[in-house]
Amino acid sequence: MGKQAIRVLAADFGAGSGRVVRGSYDGAKLELQEVHRFANDPVQLGADLYWDFLRLYHELKEGIAKGARSVSGIHSMAVDTWGVDFGLVDGTGRLLRNPRHYRDASNKAWMQEAVRLVSERELYRMSGVLPHQINSVFQLFGRAREHAGHLGSDTRMMFMPDLFHYYLSGVQSCEYTIASTSGLLQAGRSQWNEPLLHRLGLPETLFPEVVPSGTILGGLSGDLRKELQTGPIQVVAAGSHDTASAVAAIPATGSDHAFISCGTWSLMGMEMDKPVLNDTARDLGFTNEGTVDGRIRLLKNRSGLWLLQECKRQWEREGRSFSHEELVQLAATSTPHLCYVSLADEAFMAPGNMPERIRKQCEASRQTVPATVGAVVRCIIESLALEFRQTLEELERVTGVEPRVIHMVGGGVHNRLLCQLTANAAGIPVIAGPAEATSAGNCMVQLMAQGEFAHLGEIREVMKVSFSPQTYEPQEMAQWQEAYGTYQRLNMQT
Structure with missing residues (x-):
């Protein structure tokens, strides 16, 4: 008789949508089942942009109820979210207001004021986090000044997943991987940066204890169990930052690899x-964030499938509807190496008519202008593969390490052409999968908290068995070396 399956719930909140997934582990393989999906729409209120925390908490409860239904029991659950954003809770446990969105217009001014007190170079050396206006350190600096004199000594700051965990279990904490995105920790350590807090005038009483990934915080509160009609469920601070959970699920052997978590945006x-x-x-744009085993993710935020998604939306507005699979097939049968674009160009940052912007940049750089849908998609995918090659070289430059393979996880692995062309451009194999890495990593860290695994290496061995990653070997090396030279010259011009 086989081992009875252990079931856990992983709630994964993205910046546009969220979902709750039930993971089942039988001692050999992990299986995932989505039980609830929902939108995550920010709310503009006057000049301020907020996350609708109450609506998201309602959806989380719906997911817990659905996930616990019709199964013998749920052992634990954990929440992961995007980074940097947080909420403030008073001494009675009340949320002071909805958390601000990282795109809130006030963040730029608060960053400018903060760097007058601590320079960007100092901030990078102190925290390891690349200074950017969305960073928690600048947001919190601003909130503290907006509420000067009104933040009591019993007020606590908690990042988004920690906030959900608090209202599920009653335990206040900040998990290491999500805290590591903030710019508020000491570089490479799970401790608040007290000298930085003092220089910015941030009271130390705001900050709960930093706990490691896999900490069991407590049980789902009695009131919630009654409301949701569930049995006992442990609440675990797993890899609370979504990218940390995704990287935990990489089916890697050893440490001689690079990773790409590829979706709307890519983190490499x-x-x-x-x-x-x-x-x-710092000059190349790398930031240092935490891993679930207490190490560092040195990474850079790169373009992902954003341009392709925006092109798809534009063609739908024009009455031409394509599935993602159809677009990739059109690209695969289009002439290669006609043109490339500089994906980091500001022209591509905002939503809009992306095919037209791509054609304009190609025309301005005196390249062949892509005339068909397939040619536009081919241009995007080839440019993205070349951007990954550039990032790989930058990683080698700052670390002195030459990765042997690239592990790609996330929704981008469904784009088989992107996987193959990335291998071609980089000149090393790409191992693609799992697509559901964030939910899988969240579940596996919960299982490690329950004693099923001793270390991250064991988790990654189960990932290989559970999701059967696909390997793409590099091809057409000479052509891609020439293409990379062209791409580099274009980027110098833009």
Whole structure:
């Protein structure tokens, strides 16, 4: 008789949508089943942009109820979200107001004021986090000044997943991987950066204890169990940052690999024992964030499938509807290496008529202008593969390590052409999968908290068995070396 399955719930909140997934582990393989999906729409109120925390908490409860229905029992649950955003809770446990959105217009001004007190270079050396106006350190600096004199000594700051965990279990904490995105921790350590807090005038009483990934916080509260009609469920601080959970699910062997977590945006990097804090890393745009085993993700935010998604929306507005699979097939049968675009160009940042913007940049750079849908998609995918090649070289430059393979996880692995062309451009194999890495990593860290695994390596062995990743070997090396030279010259011009 086989081992009775252990069931856990993973709630994964993205910046546009969320879902609750039930994971079942039988001692050999993990299986995932989505039980609830919902939208996550920010709310503009006057000049301020907020997350609708109450609506998201309602959807989380719906997911828990659905996930616990018709099964013998749920052992535990955990929440992961995007980084940097947080809420403030008073001494009675009340949320002071809805958490601000990282795109809130006030963040730029607060960053400008904060860097007058602590320079960007100092901030990078102190925290390892690349200074950007969305960072928690600047948001909190602003909130503290907006509420000067009104934040009591019993007020606590908690990041989005920690906030959900608090209202599920009653325990206030900040999990390491999500805290590591904030710019408020000491570089490479799970401790608040007290000298930085003092210089910015942030009271230490705001900050709960930083806990490691896999900490069992407590049980689902009695009131919630009664409301949702569930049995006992442990609440675990797993890999609370969604990228940390995704990287935990990489089916890697050893440490000689780079990773790409590819979706609307792509995060590309390497796992390191210590943060990389030199000026080269900062100038190239690398940031240092935590892994579930207490190490460092040295990574860079790169373009993902954003341009392709925006093109698809534009063609639908024009009355031409394509599935993602159809678009990739059209690209695969289009002439290769006609044109490339600089994906980091500001022209591509906002929503809009993306095919037209791509054609304009190609025309301005005196390349062949893509005339068909397939040619536009081919241009995007080839440019993205070349951007990954560029990032790989930058990683090698700042770390001195040459990765042997690239592990790609997330929704981008469904784009088989992107996987193959990334291998071609990089000149090393790409191992693609799992697509559901964030939910899988969340579940597996919960299972490790319950004693099913001793370390991350064991989790990754189960990932290989559970999701059968596909390997793409590099091809057409000479053509892609020439293409990379062209791409580099174009980027120097833009």
